[in-house]
Amino acid sequence: MGLFSVILLIVITIIFPPLGVFAVAGCGADLLINICLTILGYLPGHLHAFYIEYVYYERKEQAVAGRMASERAPGIYSERVQGTVYGTASSA
Numbered sequence: 001m002g003l004f005s006v007i008l009l010i011v012i013t014i015i016f017p018p019l020g021v022f023a024v025a026g027c028g029a030d031l032l033i034n035i036c037l038t039i040l041g042y043l044p045g046h047l048h049a050f051y052i053e054y055v056y057y058e059r060k061e062q063a064v065a066g067r068m069a070s071e072r073a074p075g076i077y078s079e080r081v082q083g084t085v086y087g088t089a090s091s092a
Contacts, residue, residue, distance in 0.1 A: 059083035
């Protein structure tokens with residue numbers, strides 16, 4: 001189930017980057033930034049979206065392994081992606 005959701009998220013992000021960011025980070029500053037980057041150019045929106053998704057899944061894997069990130073990822077404003085909100089990054 002986890003691999004299928006990651007593949008689906010990648011496909012959604014390729015088609016429309018802000019939707020992929022919304023699925024991971026929710027409605028907030030990261031979504032607004034990604035919408036602006038997508039309007040400015042399709043490639044910057046993709047880069048930003050995939051960076052957010054990478055950080056989200058990397059922090060989630062670290063939390064499952066029992067390690068928590070010591071510092072915040074630069075350029076990401078969502079606490080859900082940072083892994084500091086209870087239950088998001090630490091849930092399997």
